[in-house]
Amino acid sequence: MVERNWAEINLAALERNLRLIKDSLPSHVRYISVVKADAYGHGILPTAARLMQSGVDLFAVANVKEASVIREMGSGWPILILGPLLEEENEALVELDLIPTLSSHIELDRLKALSQKYQIRISTHLKIDSGMGRYGIWWEDAPELINEIKKCPEIKLCGALTHFAQPSDIEYTEQQRSHFLTVLKNTQIHNEPEFWVHADNSSSLRSFDRKAIFNAVRIGLLQFGVSPPQGSILADLPVEPVLSFHSRLAMIKKLPKGTSLSYGRQFTLKKDSSIGIISAGYGDAIPLASGNHAFGLINGQPYPLVGRVTMDQTLIDLTDAPDGIELGQTVTLIGRQEKREILLTELATQAQTIPWELLCSITKRVPRIYSTKRE
Numbered sequence: 001m002v003e004r005n006w007a008e009i010n011l012a013a014l015e016r017n018l019r020l021i022k023d024s025l026p027s028h029v030r031y032i033s034v035v036k037a038d039a040y041g042h043g044i045l046p047t048a049a050r051l052m053q054s055g056v057d058l059f060a061v062a063n064v065k066e067a068s069v070i071r072e073m074g075s076g077w078p079i080l081i082l083g084p085l086l087e088e089e090n091e092a093l094v095e096l097d098l099i100p101t102l103s104s105h106i107e108l109d110r111l112k113a114l115s116q117k118y119q120i121r122i123s124t125h126l127k128i129d130s131g132m133g134r135y136g137i138w139w140e141d142a143p144e145l146i147n148e149i150k151k152c153p154e155i156k157l158c159g160a161l162t163h164f165a166q167p168s169d170i171e172y173t174e175q176q177r178s179h180f181l182t183v184l185k186n187t188q189i190h191n192e193p194e195f196w197v198h199a200d201n202s203s204s205l206r207s208f209d210r211k212a213i214f215n216a217v218r219i220g221l222l223q224f225g226v227s228p229p230q231g232s233i234l235a236d237l238p239v240e241p242v243l244s245f246h247s248r249l250a251m252i253k254k255l256p257k258g259t260s261l262s263y264g265r266q267f268t269l270k271k272d273s274s275i276g277i278i279s280a281g282y283g284d285a286i287p288l289a290s291g292n293h294a295f296g297l298i299n300g301q302p303y304p305l306v307g308r309v310t311m312d313q314t315l316i317d318l319t320d321a322p323d324g325i326e327l328g329q330t331v332t333l334i335g336r337q338e339k340r341e342i343l344l345t346e347l348a349t350q351a352q353t354i355p356w357e358l359l360c361s362i363t364k365r366v367p368r369i370y371s372t373k374r375e
């Protein structure tokens with residue numbers, strides 16, 4: 001089958017990134033690989049399969065459905081659910097042997113009931129809200145919930161976590177960290193053997209304190225070779241992009257000076273021009289807002305996207321291109337061609353979005369082609 005658009009996923013790079021991140025952390029720190037949202041658009045099955053061979057300690061996903069895909073690949077891999085469960089989803093915890101996060105008395109009651117029904121002990125991590133204002137028990141209310149949990153032999157508390165709202169704000173992050181640590185110190189839950197304590201993700205590793213009681217990290221974006229835009233202590237790690245996105249040049253046409261391009265007529269030609277039509281649009285992976293801001297690589301040279309991006313086609317200005325560009329050539333929107341590289345973070349900035357969202361907006365229409373290239 002001939003492809004007009006495709007995302008190339010380099011699984012060897014994923015494995016190298018994971019090693020790099022692990023090697024940069026103290027050896028007691030365990031690696032929680034966050035593979036929610038179809039492994040950030042990389043495809044959960046091949047991605048998780050590779051990660052399983054690469055030294056992941058725990059997988060984290062957003063919900064039960066995502067967990068079930070990992071579970072199909074094998075029993076035994078510990079899988080943590082990061083978000084709140086709907087009541088009907090609780091049975092799946094037992095069926096699929098998953099670790100829920102717990103943040104409320106309601107959830108505790110549900111887990112107790114589940115445990116009694118199946119006569120099993122349920123392991124869980126406690127999510128503490130230290131200032132994110134999303135999922136988690138508010139840190140000042142946490143000790144009371146912890147007391148309740150301690151009274152339940154059915155529930156095994158085997159971890160505690162919090163999540164940072166703005167890692168680039170060091171003062172706020174340290175305040176969150178200290179609220180979280182206050183709960184641990186006052187309740188001593190972390191003194192159980194093998195207890196997981198985790199907060200840091202790709203963006204907050206900067207403030208990772210090697211002497212602290214934190215003994216795990218939750219890494220999503222960085223393992224895919226994308227450095228968080230706000231930076232982190234690990235931003236200097238030479239992680240390699242795992243994903244690249246390519247399309248084809250379907251047509252080239254000459255248009256006279258003064259012609260307006262595409263919907264909304266947001267671009268007008270200043271001179272007689274040569275305009276290429278790329279066989280991809282926002283229905284594939286090119287963000288709507290990247291029109292007039294982003295670039296595509298052809299023969300290793302960048303050319304500007306012009307006019308509004310449409311669902312299936314995007315225009316590129318080839319007026320200044322040397323002869324030799326042919327129909328059917330590969331246009332790279334994310335990734336490397338010869339010596340030039342367009343980083344996903346660059347495209348995200350040009351499209352006024354964040355790399356996480358950009359990865360999640362590579363649609364189903366784009367086949368993922370897996371490779372294991374050595375650089």
Ligand SMILES: *Cc1c(COP(=O)(O)O)cnc(C)c1O
Nearest residue numbers: 034163201202203218219220221
């Ligand atoms: C998505 C998510 C992560 C991973 O964040 P990255 O910035 O992609 O590393 C970690 N923890 C929680 C709770 C998350 O929702």
